[in-house]
Amino acid sequence: MSPLAATLAMTLGVTLVIMLVLWILATLRRDVSLVDIYWGLGFPVVAWLALFRNGSAPRPLVMAIFVTVWGVRLAAYLLWRKWGEGEDRRYTAMRDHHGPKFWWVSLFTVFLLQGVILWWVAFPFQVAAVHAGPKAMTWSDITGAALWLVGFLFEAIGDTQMARFQSDAANKGQVMDRGLWRYTRHPNYFGEFLMAWGYYLLSLAAGGGWTFLSPLIMTALLLKVSGVSLLESTITARRPGYADYQRRTNAFLPWPPRNPASP
Structure with a gap:
Protein backbone atom coordinates (compact mmCIF):
# COMPACT_ATOMS: atom_id res chain seq x y z
CA MET A 1 0.00 0.00 0.00
CA SER A 2 1.36 3.42 -0.95
CA PRO A 3 2.01 6.04 1.78
CA LEU A 4 -0.95 8.10 0.54
CA ALA A 5 -3.32 5.12 0.44
CA ALA A 6 -2.21 4.07 3.93
CA THR A 7 -2.72 7.61 5.23
CA LEU A 8 -6.16 7.88 3.65
CA ALA A 9 -7.20 4.51 5.07
CA MET A 10 -6.01 5.44 8.56
CA THR A 11 -7.73 8.83 8.64
CA LEU A 12 -10.97 7.40 7.23
CA GLY A 13 -11.00 4.65 9.83
CA VAL A 14 -10.37 7.04 12.72
CA THR A 15 -12.97 9.50 11.42
CA LEU A 16 -15.68 6.83 11.12
CA VAL A 17 -14.92 5.44 14.59
CA ILE A 18 -15.23 8.94 16.07
CA MET A 19 -18.49 9.47 14.22
CA LEU A 20 -19.81 6.16 15.55
CA VAL A 21 -18.98 7.21 19.11
CA LEU A 22 -20.65 10.59 18.55
CA TRP A 23 -23.73 8.83 17.19
CA ILE A 24 -23.98 6.71 20.34
CA LEU A 25 -23.66 9.80 22.55
CA ALA A 26 -26.19 11.72 20.45
CA THR A 27 -28.65 8.82 20.61
CA LEU A 28 -28.34 8.65 24.39
CA ARG A 29 -28.72 12.43 24.73
CA ARG A 30 -31.35 12.75 21.98
CA ASP A 31 -29.31 15.59 20.48
CA VAL A 32 -27.83 15.09 17.01
CA SER A 33 -26.43 18.64 17.08
CA LEU A 34 -23.24 17.18 18.58
CA VAL A 35 -22.14 16.37 15.04
CA ASP A 36 -22.11 20.07 14.11
CA ILE A 37 -19.66 20.88 16.88
CA TYR A 38 -17.34 18.09 15.78
CA TRP A 39 -17.35 19.26 12.15
CA GLY A 40 -14.80 21.97 12.91
CA LEU A 41 -12.68 19.68 15.07
CA GLY A 42 -12.70 16.80 12.59
CA PHE A 43 -10.45 18.56 10.08
CA PRO A 44 -7.62 19.21 12.57
CA VAL A 45 -7.87 15.58 13.67
CA VAL A 46 -7.36 14.39 10.09
CA ALA A 47 -4.62 16.94 9.38
CA TRP A 48 -2.56 16.11 12.50
CA LEU A 49 -2.99 12.35 12.05
CA ALA A 50 -1.68 12.63 8.49
CA LEU A 51 1.14 14.89 9.64
CA PHE A 52 2.30 12.62 12.47
CA ARG A 53 2.23 9.59 10.22
CA ASN A 54 4.35 11.18 7.50
CA GLY A 55 6.61 13.67 9.30
CA SER A 56 6.24 17.35 10.06
CA ALA A 57 7.38 19.16 6.90
CA PRO A 58 6.80 22.95 6.86
CA ARG A 59 3.92 23.10 4.35
CA PRO A 60 1.61 20.49 5.94
CA LEU A 61 2.54 21.85 9.38
CA VAL A 62 1.35 25.33 8.38
CA MET A 63 -1.84 23.84 6.92
CA ALA A 64 -2.48 21.88 10.12
CA ILE A 65 -2.00 25.01 12.23
CA PHE A 66 -4.34 27.01 10.00
CA VAL A 67 -7.10 24.40 10.12
CA THR A 68 -6.70 23.98 13.89
CA VAL A 69 -7.11 27.71 14.51
CA TRP A 70 -10.24 27.67 12.33
CA GLY A 71 -11.67 24.44 13.71
CA VAL A 72 -11.22 25.22 17.41
CA ARG A 73 -12.71 28.69 16.98
CA LEU A 74 -15.72 27.34 15.06
CA ALA A 75 -16.35 24.49 17.51
CA ALA A 76 -16.12 26.85 20.49
CA TYR A 77 -18.50 29.31 18.85
CA LEU A 78 -21.06 26.64 17.98
CA LEU A 79 -20.83 25.15 21.48
CA TRP A 80 -21.39 28.57 23.03
CA ARG A 81 -24.32 29.28 20.70
CA LYS A 82 -25.90 25.88 21.28
CA TRP A 83 -25.47 25.79 25.06
CA GLY A 84 -28.86 25.26 26.67
CA GLU A 85 -30.72 25.52 23.37
CA GLY A 86 -31.45 21.84 22.74
CA GLU A 87 -31.35 20.06 19.41
CA ASP A 88 -31.12 22.08 16.19
CA ARG A 89 -34.47 22.44 14.41
CA ARG A 90 -33.11 20.66 11.31
CA TYR A 91 -32.50 17.47 13.23
CA THR A 92 -35.73 17.78 15.19
CA ALA A 93 -37.62 17.90 11.88
CA MET A 94 -35.75 14.79 10.72
CA ARG A 95 -36.55 13.07 14.01
CA ASP A 96 -40.25 13.86 13.64
CA HIS A 97 -40.24 12.67 10.01
CA HIS A 98 -38.57 9.29 10.62
CA GLY A 99 -40.07 8.58 14.02
CA PRO A 100 -38.75 5.45 15.79
CA LYS A 101 -36.35 4.75 12.89
CA PHE A 102 -34.50 8.03 13.34
CA TRP A 103 -31.79 6.66 15.62
CA TRP A 104 -30.77 4.20 12.88
CA VAL A 105 -31.32 6.54 9.92
CA SER A 106 -29.22 9.26 11.58
CA LEU A 107 -26.22 6.93 11.78
CA PHE A 108 -25.98 6.76 7.98
CA THR A 109 -27.53 10.02 6.77
CA VAL A 110 -25.95 12.31 9.36
CA PHE A 111 -22.93 10.85 11.15
CA LEU A 112 -21.27 8.46 8.72
CA LEU A 113 -22.15 10.60 5.72
CA GLN A 114 -20.64 13.70 7.33
CA GLY A 115 -17.61 11.66 8.31
CA VAL A 116 -16.99 10.61 4.71
CA ILE A 117 -17.56 14.16 3.43
CA LEU A 118 -15.19 15.57 6.06
CA TRP A 119 -12.52 13.03 5.15
CA TRP A 120 -12.88 13.79 1.43
CA VAL A 121 -12.83 17.57 1.87
CA ALA A 122 -9.63 17.10 3.91
CA PHE A 123 -7.74 15.52 0.96
CA PRO A 124 -5.50 18.58 0.45
CA PHE A 125 -4.14 18.23 4.00
CA GLN A 126 -3.48 14.55 3.54
CA VAL A 127 -1.76 14.88 0.18
CA ALA A 128 0.44 17.69 1.50
CA ALA A 129 1.36 15.60 4.56
CA VAL A 130 2.47 12.68 2.39
CA HIS A 131 4.33 14.54 -0.35
CA ALA A 132 5.33 17.72 1.55
Missing part, protein backbone atom coordinates in the same frame (compact mmCIF):
# COMPACT_ATOMS: atom_id res chain seq x y z
CA GLY A 133 6.63 19.55 -1.56
CA PRO A 134 9.50 22.06 -1.72
CA LYS A 135 10.56 23.85 1.46
CA ALA A 136 10.62 27.23 -0.27
CA MET A 137 7.33 29.14 -0.49
CA THR A 138 5.67 29.29 -3.89
CA TRP A 139 3.14 31.67 -5.42
CA SER A 140 0.38 29.18 -4.64
CA ASP A 141 1.45 29.05 -0.98
CA ILE A 142 1.37 32.83 -0.66
CA THR A 143 -1.98 33.09 -2.46
CA GLY A 144 -3.45 30.23 -0.45
CA ALA A 145 -2.32 31.71 2.87
CA ALA A 146 -3.75 35.10 1.90
CA LEU A 147 -7.10 33.54 0.93
CA TRP A 148 -7.17 31.62 4.21
CA LEU A 149 -6.52 34.77 6.25
CA VAL A 150 -9.22 36.80 4.50
CA GLY A 151 -11.66 33.89 4.81
CA PHE A 152 -10.89 33.36 8.48
CA LEU A 153 -11.43 37.05 9.23
CA PHE A 154 -14.74 37.05 7.32
CA GLU A 155 -16.04 34.09 9.29
CA ALA A 156 -14.73 35.13 12.70
CA ILE A 157 -15.78 38.79 12.40
CA GLY A 158 -19.14 37.85 10.90
CA ASP A 159 -19.88 35.39 13.72
CA THR A 160 -18.84 37.97 16.34
CA GLN A 161 -21.05 40.64 14.81
CA MET A 162 -24.01 38.24 14.67
CA ALA A 163 -23.46 37.13 18.28
CA ARG A 164 -23.49 40.74 19.49
CA PHE A 165 -26.62 41.47 17.46
CA GLN A 166 -28.48 38.46 18.83
CA SER A 167 -27.43 39.18 22.41
CA ASP A 168 -29.46 42.42 22.34
CA ALA A 169 -33.07 41.62 23.21
CA ALA A 170 -34.21 44.65 21.21
CA ASN A 171 -33.11 42.87 18.02
CA LYS A 172 -35.31 39.81 18.49
CA GLY A 173 -37.06 38.97 15.21
CA GLN A 174 -35.05 41.61 13.38
CA VAL A 175 -32.67 41.13 10.46
CA MET A 176 -28.94 41.55 10.93
CA ASP A 177 -27.79 43.88 8.15
CA ARG A 178 -24.82 45.63 9.73
CA GLY A 179 -21.07 45.21 9.48
CA LEU A 180 -20.09 42.46 7.04
CA TRP A 181 -23.73 41.39 6.91
CA ARG A 182 -24.47 44.62 5.06
CA TYR A 183 -22.48 43.33 2.07
CA THR A 184 -23.30 39.61 2.08
CA ARG A 185 -26.10 37.67 3.74
CA HIS A 186 -23.62 34.95 4.71
CA PRO A 187 -20.13 36.31 5.49
CA ASN A 188 -19.37 33.18 7.52
CA TYR A 189 -20.08 30.87 4.59
CA PHE A 190 -18.15 33.12 2.23
CA GLY A 191 -15.23 32.92 4.66
CA GLU A 192 -15.33 29.11 4.68
CA PHE A 193 -15.41 29.14 0.88
CA LEU A 194 -12.22 31.23 0.75
CA MET A 195 -10.48 29.04 3.31
CA ALA A 196 -11.36 25.83 1.45
CA TRP A 197 -9.75 27.16 -1.72
CA GLY A 198 -6.85 28.51 0.31
CA TYR A 199 -6.08 25.02 1.61
CA TYR A 200 -6.25 23.71 -1.94
CA LEU A 201 -3.75 26.29 -3.18
CA LEU A 202 -1.44 25.47 -0.27
CA SER A 203 -1.47 21.83 -1.37
CA LEU A 204 -0.54 22.52 -5.01
CA ALA A 205 3.22 22.56 -4.52
CA ALA A 206 2.91 19.19 -2.77
CA GLY A 207 1.09 17.62 -5.71
CA GLY A 208 -2.43 18.37 -4.51
CA GLY A 209 -3.73 19.64 -7.85
CA TRP A 210 -5.95 16.59 -8.31
CA THR A 211 -7.78 17.31 -5.01
CA PHE A 212 -9.82 20.13 -6.59
CA LEU A 213 -12.98 18.15 -5.88
CA SER A 214 -12.46 18.83 -2.17
CA PRO A 215 -13.02 22.61 -2.33
CA LEU A 216 -15.68 22.08 -5.00
CA ILE A 217 -17.62 19.82 -2.66
CA MET A 218 -17.27 22.34 0.15
CA THR A 219 -18.50 25.09 -2.18
CA ALA A 220 -21.53 22.99 -3.16
CA LEU A 221 -22.30 22.28 0.50
CA LEU A 222 -22.10 25.97 1.39
CA LEU A 223 -24.27 27.11 -1.51
CA LYS A 224 -26.73 24.32 -2.23
CA VAL A 225 -26.91 21.78 0.61
CA SER A 226 -26.28 22.65 4.26
CA GLY A 227 -25.43 26.34 3.91
CA VAL A 228 -27.22 29.17 2.14
CA SER A 229 -30.11 27.22 0.61
CA LEU A 230 -31.01 25.29 3.77
CA LEU A 231 -30.84 28.31 6.07
CA GLU A 232 -32.86 30.56 3.78
CA SER A 233 -35.56 27.97 3.14
CA THR A 234 -37.24 28.84 6.46
CA ILE A 235 -35.79 32.15 7.59
CA THR A 236 -38.23 34.38 5.69
CA ALA A 237 -41.15 32.94 7.63
CA ARG A 238 -39.35 33.59 10.91
CA ARG A 239 -38.13 37.09 10.04
CA PRO A 240 -40.61 39.18 7.98
CA GLY A 241 -37.95 41.74 7.02
CA TYR A 242 -35.69 39.13 5.46
CA ALA A 243 -37.29 39.30 2.01
CA ASP A 244 -36.36 42.96 1.73
CA TYR A 245 -32.84 42.12 2.95
CA GLN A 246 -32.59 39.50 0.19
CA ARG A 247 -33.55 42.04 -2.45
CA ARG A 248 -30.81 44.49 -1.53
CA THR A 249 -27.98 42.21 -0.34
CA ASN A 250 -26.00 39.54 -2.20
CA ALA A 251 -26.47 36.02 -0.86
CA PHE A 252 -22.80 35.05 -0.97
CA LEU A 253 -20.22 37.23 -2.70
CA PRO A 254 -19.75 40.55 -0.84
CA TRP A 255 -21.02 43.59 -2.72
CA PRO A 256 -22.39 47.03 -1.82
CA PRO A 257 -26.12 46.83 -1.05
CA ARG A 258 -28.56 47.57 -3.85
CA ASN A 259 -31.45 50.02 -3.77
CA PRO A 260 -34.47 47.93 -2.69
CA ALA A 261 -36.55 49.60 -5.40
CA SER A 262 -34.15 48.55 -8.15
CA PRO A 263 -34.71 45.25 -10.06
Whole structure:
Protein backbone atom coordinates (compact mmCIF):
# COMPACT_ATOMS: atom_id res chain seq x y z
CA MET A 1 0.00 0.00 0.00
CA SER A 2 1.36 3.42 -0.95
CA PRO A 3 2.01 6.04 1.78
CA LEU A 4 -0.95 8.10 0.54
CA ALA A 5 -3.32 5.12 0.44
CA ALA A 6 -2.21 4.07 3.93
CA THR A 7 -2.72 7.61 5.23
CA LEU A 8 -6.16 7.88 3.65
CA ALA A 9 -7.20 4.51 5.07
CA MET A 10 -6.01 5.44 8.56
CA THR A 11 -7.73 8.83 8.64
CA LEU A 12 -10.97 7.40 7.23
CA GLY A 13 -11.00 4.65 9.83
CA VAL A 14 -10.37 7.04 12.72
CA THR A 15 -12.97 9.50 11.42
CA LEU A 16 -15.68 6.83 11.12
CA VAL A 17 -14.92 5.44 14.59
CA ILE A 18 -15.23 8.94 16.07
CA MET A 19 -18.49 9.47 14.22
CA LEU A 20 -19.81 6.16 15.55
CA VAL A 21 -18.98 7.21 19.11
CA LEU A 22 -20.65 10.59 18.55
CA TRP A 23 -23.73 8.83 17.19
CA ILE A 24 -23.98 6.71 20.34
CA LEU A 25 -23.66 9.80 22.55
CA ALA A 26 -26.19 11.72 20.45
CA THR A 27 -28.65 8.82 20.61
CA LEU A 28 -28.34 8.65 24.39
CA ARG A 29 -28.72 12.43 24.73
CA ARG A 30 -31.35 12.75 21.98
CA ASP A 31 -29.31 15.59 20.48
CA VAL A 32 -27.83 15.09 17.01
CA SER A 33 -26.43 18.64 17.08
CA LEU A 34 -23.24 17.18 18.58
CA VAL A 35 -22.14 16.37 15.04
CA ASP A 36 -22.11 20.07 14.11
CA ILE A 37 -19.66 20.88 16.88
CA TYR A 38 -17.34 18.09 15.78
CA TRP A 39 -17.35 19.26 12.15
CA GLY A 40 -14.80 21.97 12.91
CA LEU A 41 -12.68 19.68 15.07
CA GLY A 42 -12.70 16.80 12.59
CA PHE A 43 -10.45 18.56 10.08
CA PRO A 44 -7.62 19.21 12.57
CA VAL A 45 -7.87 15.58 13.67
CA VAL A 46 -7.36 14.39 10.09
CA ALA A 47 -4.62 16.94 9.38
CA TRP A 48 -2.56 16.11 12.50
CA LEU A 49 -2.99 12.35 12.05
CA ALA A 50 -1.68 12.63 8.49
CA LEU A 51 1.14 14.89 9.64
CA PHE A 52 2.30 12.62 12.47
CA ARG A 53 2.23 9.59 10.22
CA ASN A 54 4.35 11.18 7.50
CA GLY A 55 6.61 13.67 9.30
CA SER A 56 6.24 17.35 10.06
CA ALA A 57 7.38 19.16 6.90
CA PRO A 58 6.80 22.95 6.86
CA ARG A 59 3.92 23.10 4.35
CA PRO A 60 1.61 20.49 5.94
CA LEU A 61 2.54 21.85 9.38
CA VAL A 62 1.35 25.33 8.38
CA MET A 63 -1.84 23.84 6.92
CA ALA A 64 -2.48 21.88 10.12
CA ILE A 65 -2.00 25.01 12.23
CA PHE A 66 -4.34 27.01 10.00
CA VAL A 67 -7.10 24.40 10.12
CA THR A 68 -6.70 23.98 13.89
CA VAL A 69 -7.11 27.71 14.51
CA TRP A 70 -10.24 27.67 12.33
CA GLY A 71 -11.67 24.44 13.71
CA VAL A 72 -11.22 25.22 17.41
CA ARG A 73 -12.71 28.69 16.98
CA LEU A 74 -15.72 27.34 15.06
CA ALA A 75 -16.35 24.49 17.51
CA ALA A 76 -16.12 26.85 20.49
CA TYR A 77 -18.50 29.31 18.85
CA LEU A 78 -21.06 26.64 17.98
CA LEU A 79 -20.83 25.15 21.48
CA TRP A 80 -21.39 28.57 23.03
CA ARG A 81 -24.32 29.28 20.70
CA LYS A 82 -25.90 25.88 21.28
CA TRP A 83 -25.47 25.79 25.06
CA GLY A 84 -28.86 25.26 26.67
CA GLU A 85 -30.72 25.52 23.37
CA GLY A 86 -31.45 21.84 22.74
CA GLU A 87 -31.35 20.06 19.41
CA ASP A 88 -31.12 22.08 16.19
CA ARG A 89 -34.47 22.44 14.41
CA ARG A 90 -33.11 20.66 11.31
CA TYR A 91 -32.50 17.47 13.23
CA THR A 92 -35.73 17.78 15.19
CA ALA A 93 -37.62 17.90 11.88
CA MET A 94 -35.75 14.79 10.72
CA ARG A 95 -36.55 13.07 14.01
CA ASP A 96 -40.25 13.86 13.64
CA HIS A 97 -40.24 12.67 10.01
CA HIS A 98 -38.57 9.29 10.62
CA GLY A 99 -40.07 8.58 14.02
CA PRO A 100 -38.75 5.45 15.79
CA LYS A 101 -36.35 4.75 12.89
CA PHE A 102 -34.50 8.03 13.34
CA TRP A 103 -31.79 6.66 15.62
CA TRP A 104 -30.77 4.20 12.88
CA VAL A 105 -31.32 6.54 9.92
CA SER A 106 -29.22 9.26 11.58
CA LEU A 107 -26.22 6.93 11.78
CA PHE A 108 -25.98 6.76 7.98
CA THR A 109 -27.53 10.02 6.77
CA VAL A 110 -25.95 12.31 9.36
CA PHE A 111 -22.93 10.85 11.15
CA LEU A 112 -21.27 8.46 8.72
CA LEU A 113 -22.15 10.60 5.72
CA GLN A 114 -20.64 13.70 7.33
CA GLY A 115 -17.61 11.66 8.31
CA VAL A 116 -16.99 10.61 4.71
CA ILE A 117 -17.56 14.16 3.43
CA LEU A 118 -15.19 15.57 6.06
CA TRP A 119 -12.52 13.03 5.15
CA TRP A 120 -12.88 13.79 1.43
CA VAL A 121 -12.83 17.57 1.87
CA ALA A 122 -9.63 17.10 3.91
CA PHE A 123 -7.74 15.52 0.96
CA PRO A 124 -5.50 18.58 0.45
CA PHE A 125 -4.14 18.23 4.00
CA GLN A 126 -3.48 14.55 3.54
CA VAL A 127 -1.76 14.88 0.18
CA ALA A 128 0.44 17.69 1.50
CA ALA A 129 1.36 15.60 4.56
CA VAL A 130 2.47 12.68 2.39
CA HIS A 131 4.33 14.54 -0.35
CA ALA A 132 5.33 17.72 1.55
CA GLY A 133 6.63 19.55 -1.56
CA PRO A 134 9.50 22.06 -1.72
CA LYS A 135 10.56 23.85 1.46
CA ALA A 136 10.62 27.23 -0.27
CA MET A 137 7.33 29.14 -0.49
CA THR A 138 5.67 29.29 -3.89
CA TRP A 139 3.14 31.67 -5.42
CA SER A 140 0.38 29.18 -4.64
CA ASP A 141 1.45 29.05 -0.98
CA ILE A 142 1.37 32.83 -0.66
CA THR A 143 -1.98 33.09 -2.46
CA GLY A 144 -3.45 30.23 -0.45
CA ALA A 145 -2.32 31.71 2.87
CA ALA A 146 -3.75 35.10 1.90
CA LEU A 147 -7.10 33.54 0.93
CA TRP A 148 -7.17 31.62 4.21
CA LEU A 149 -6.52 34.77 6.25
CA VAL A 150 -9.22 36.80 4.50
CA GLY A 151 -11.66 33.89 4.81
CA PHE A 152 -10.89 33.36 8.48
CA LEU A 153 -11.43 37.05 9.23
CA PHE A 154 -14.74 37.05 7.32
CA GLU A 155 -16.04 34.09 9.29
CA ALA A 156 -14.73 35.13 12.70
CA ILE A 157 -15.78 38.79 12.40
CA GLY A 158 -19.14 37.85 10.90
CA ASP A 159 -19.88 35.39 13.72
CA THR A 160 -18.84 37.97 16.34
CA GLN A 161 -21.05 40.64 14.81
CA MET A 162 -24.01 38.24 14.67
CA ALA A 163 -23.46 37.13 18.28
CA ARG A 164 -23.49 40.74 19.49
CA PHE A 165 -26.62 41.47 17.46
CA GLN A 166 -28.48 38.46 18.83
CA SER A 167 -27.43 39.18 22.41
CA ASP A 168 -29.46 42.42 22.34
CA ALA A 169 -33.07 41.62 23.21
CA ALA A 170 -34.21 44.65 21.21
CA ASN A 171 -33.11 42.87 18.02
CA LYS A 172 -35.31 39.81 18.49
CA GLY A 173 -37.06 38.97 15.21
CA GLN A 174 -35.05 41.61 13.38
CA VAL A 175 -32.67 41.13 10.46
CA MET A 176 -28.94 41.55 10.93
CA ASP A 177 -27.79 43.88 8.15
CA ARG A 178 -24.82 45.63 9.73
CA GLY A 179 -21.07 45.21 9.48
CA LEU A 180 -20.09 42.46 7.04
CA TRP A 181 -23.73 41.39 6.91
CA ARG A 182 -24.47 44.62 5.06
CA TYR A 183 -22.48 43.33 2.07
CA THR A 184 -23.30 39.61 2.08
CA ARG A 185 -26.10 37.67 3.74
CA HIS A 186 -23.62 34.95 4.71
CA PRO A 187 -20.13 36.31 5.49
CA ASN A 188 -19.37 33.18 7.52
CA TYR A 189 -20.08 30.87 4.59
CA PHE A 190 -18.15 33.12 2.23
CA GLY A 191 -15.23 32.92 4.66
CA GLU A 192 -15.33 29.11 4.68
CA PHE A 193 -15.41 29.14 0.88
CA LEU A 194 -12.22 31.23 0.75
CA MET A 195 -10.48 29.04 3.31
CA ALA A 196 -11.36 25.83 1.45
CA TRP A 197 -9.75 27.16 -1.72
CA GLY A 198 -6.85 28.51 0.31
CA TYR A 199 -6.08 25.02 1.61
CA TYR A 200 -6.25 23.71 -1.94
CA LEU A 201 -3.75 26.29 -3.18
CA LEU A 202 -1.44 25.47 -0.27
CA SER A 203 -1.47 21.83 -1.37
CA LEU A 204 -0.54 22.52 -5.01
CA ALA A 205 3.22 22.56 -4.52
CA ALA A 206 2.91 19.19 -2.77
CA GLY A 207 1.09 17.62 -5.71
CA GLY A 208 -2.43 18.37 -4.51
CA GLY A 209 -3.73 19.64 -7.85
CA TRP A 210 -5.95 16.59 -8.31
CA THR A 211 -7.78 17.31 -5.01
CA PHE A 212 -9.82 20.13 -6.59
CA LEU A 213 -12.98 18.15 -5.88
CA SER A 214 -12.46 18.83 -2.17
CA PRO A 215 -13.02 22.61 -2.33
CA LEU A 216 -15.68 22.08 -5.00
CA ILE A 217 -17.62 19.82 -2.66
CA MET A 218 -17.27 22.34 0.15
CA THR A 219 -18.50 25.09 -2.18
CA ALA A 220 -21.53 22.99 -3.16
CA LEU A 221 -22.30 22.28 0.50
CA LEU A 222 -22.10 25.97 1.39
CA LEU A 223 -24.27 27.11 -1.51
CA LYS A 224 -26.73 24.32 -2.23
CA VAL A 225 -26.91 21.78 0.61
CA SER A 226 -26.28 22.65 4.26
CA GLY A 227 -25.43 26.34 3.91
CA VAL A 228 -27.22 29.17 2.14
CA SER A 229 -30.11 27.22 0.61
CA LEU A 230 -31.01 25.29 3.77
CA LEU A 231 -30.84 28.31 6.07
CA GLU A 232 -32.86 30.56 3.78
CA SER A 233 -35.56 27.97 3.14
CA THR A 234 -37.24 28.84 6.46
CA ILE A 235 -35.79 32.15 7.59
CA THR A 236 -38.23 34.38 5.69
CA ALA A 237 -41.15 32.94 7.63
CA ARG A 238 -39.35 33.59 10.91
CA ARG A 239 -38.13 37.09 10.04
CA PRO A 240 -40.61 39.18 7.98
CA GLY A 241 -37.95 41.74 7.02
CA TYR A 242 -35.69 39.13 5.46
CA ALA A 243 -37.29 39.30 2.01
CA ASP A 244 -36.36 42.96 1.73
CA TYR A 245 -32.84 42.12 2.95
CA GLN A 246 -32.59 39.50 0.19
CA ARG A 247 -33.55 42.04 -2.45
CA ARG A 248 -30.81 44.49 -1.53
CA THR A 249 -27.98 42.21 -0.34
CA ASN A 250 -26.00 39.54 -2.20
CA ALA A 251 -26.47 36.02 -0.86
CA PHE A 252 -22.80 35.05 -0.97
CA LEU A 253 -20.22 37.23 -2.70
CA PRO A 254 -19.75 40.55 -0.84
CA TRP A 255 -21.02 43.59 -2.72
CA PRO A 256 -22.39 47.03 -1.82
CA PRO A 257 -26.12 46.83 -1.05
CA ARG A 258 -28.56 47.57 -3.85
CA ASN A 259 -31.45 50.02 -3.77
CA PRO A 260 -34.47 47.93 -2.69
CA ALA A 261 -36.55 49.60 -5.40
CA SER A 262 -34.15 48.55 -8.15
CA PRO A 263 -34.71 45.25 -10.06
